[in-house]
Amino acid sequence: MCVGRGTASDSYRHGGDVMSRKSIGLRTWLMQRLSAVYMMLFVVGFAIYFISNTPASFLEWRMMMANTFVAITATLFFLLLLVHAWIGMRDVIMDYIHIDGLRLLLLTGVGFALLGAAIWITKILLTVTV
Amino acid sequence: MENKKRPVFLDLTRIDMPVMAVLSVAHRITGIVMFLSIPAVIYLLGLSLNSPQGYEKVTSLFDSGLFRLVLLMALWCFAHHFFAGIRYFMLDLDIGVDVVNGRKSAWCVLGAGLLVTVIGMVVML
Numbered sequence: 001m002c003v004g005r006g007t008a009s010d011s012y013r014h015g016g017d018v019m020s021r022k023s024i025g026l027r028t029w030l031m032q033r034l035s036a037v038y039m040m041l042f043v044v045g046f047a048i049y050f051i052s053n054t055p056a057s058f059l060e061w062r063m064m065m066a067n068t069f070v071a072i073t074a075t076l077f078f079l080l081l082l083v084h085a086w087i088g089m090r091d092v093i094m095d096y097i098h099i100d101g102l103r104l105l106l107l108t109g110v111g112f113a114l115l116g117a118a119i120w121i122t123k124i125l126l127t128v129t130v
Numbered sequence: 131m132e133n134k135k136r137p138v139f140l141d142l143t144r145i146d147m148p149v150m151a152v153l154s155v156a157h158r159i160t161g162i163v164m165f166l167s168i169p170a171v172i173y174l175l176g177l178s179l180n181s182p183q184g185y186e187k188v189t190s191l192f193d194s195g196l197f198r199l200v201l202l203m204a205l206w207c208f209a210h211h212f213f214a215g216i217r218y219f220m221l222d223l224d225i226g227v228d229v230v231n232g233r234k235s236a237w238c239v240l241g242a243g244l245l246v247t248v249i250g251m252v253v254m255l
Contacts, residue, residue: 036215
């Protein structure tokens with residue numbers, strides 16, 4: 001296993017002397033893959049479910065999404081998607097943006113945008129009632 | 131550790147880009163595109179669940195050719211990212227790490243992404 005075959009940003013941060021922070025790169029690496037596995041399973045599962053029970057009206061669509069199992073698995077899907085997006089965007093920004101101020105600004109902006117998206121989607125998916 | 135005098139050669143038009151490199155770049159680009167489309171997806175999902183009028187609005191979007199085109203591009207981005215992700219899982223498990231197999235699997239990812247997009251196109255037409 002090539003655990004932690006990292007992105008450039010990981011290797012910048014763990015360049016030798018900061019051994020104590022070594023596990024941070026490993027944790028994000030693992031989180032990126034665990035979230036990917038869940039998303040793959042959800043997307044395939046939901047696609048099959050949606051195609052075999054395609055809702056034909058607003059009410060049917062709402063009923064589908066109000067189902068507790070669907071609501072919870074879908075919310076988890078979006079929250080993991082946002083975590084996945086955070087790790088991906090963080091890696092890309094840290095690889096290409098080398099001006100400290102701009103890097104901080106972009107990381108902060110992306111972070112708050114994703115946090116806002118998390119609240120927004122959770123509110124939508126967990127308040128669907130029939 | 132930092133050697134500022136290391137030669138840097140980043141002329142993208144002259145760097146040899148094997149298919150695996152193209153795949154890696156595409157994985158990042160599709161990821162960024164999907165990140166940027168998150169607000170639109172959440173907005174449309176919320177609109178469709180909010181009221182019958184909102185639902186009608188969202189479903190009527192599918193009549194628009196432009197919207198279908200955007201949807202197909204999104205499907206391509208997603209499918210590419212999905213299959214490239216599976217390939218990275220395999221590399222993590224030391225499957226197909228050598229050049230010959232790495233090249234083969236990269237072509238498979240490109241093909242699979244396009245195949246899903248074509249299927250989507252056929253379904254939509």
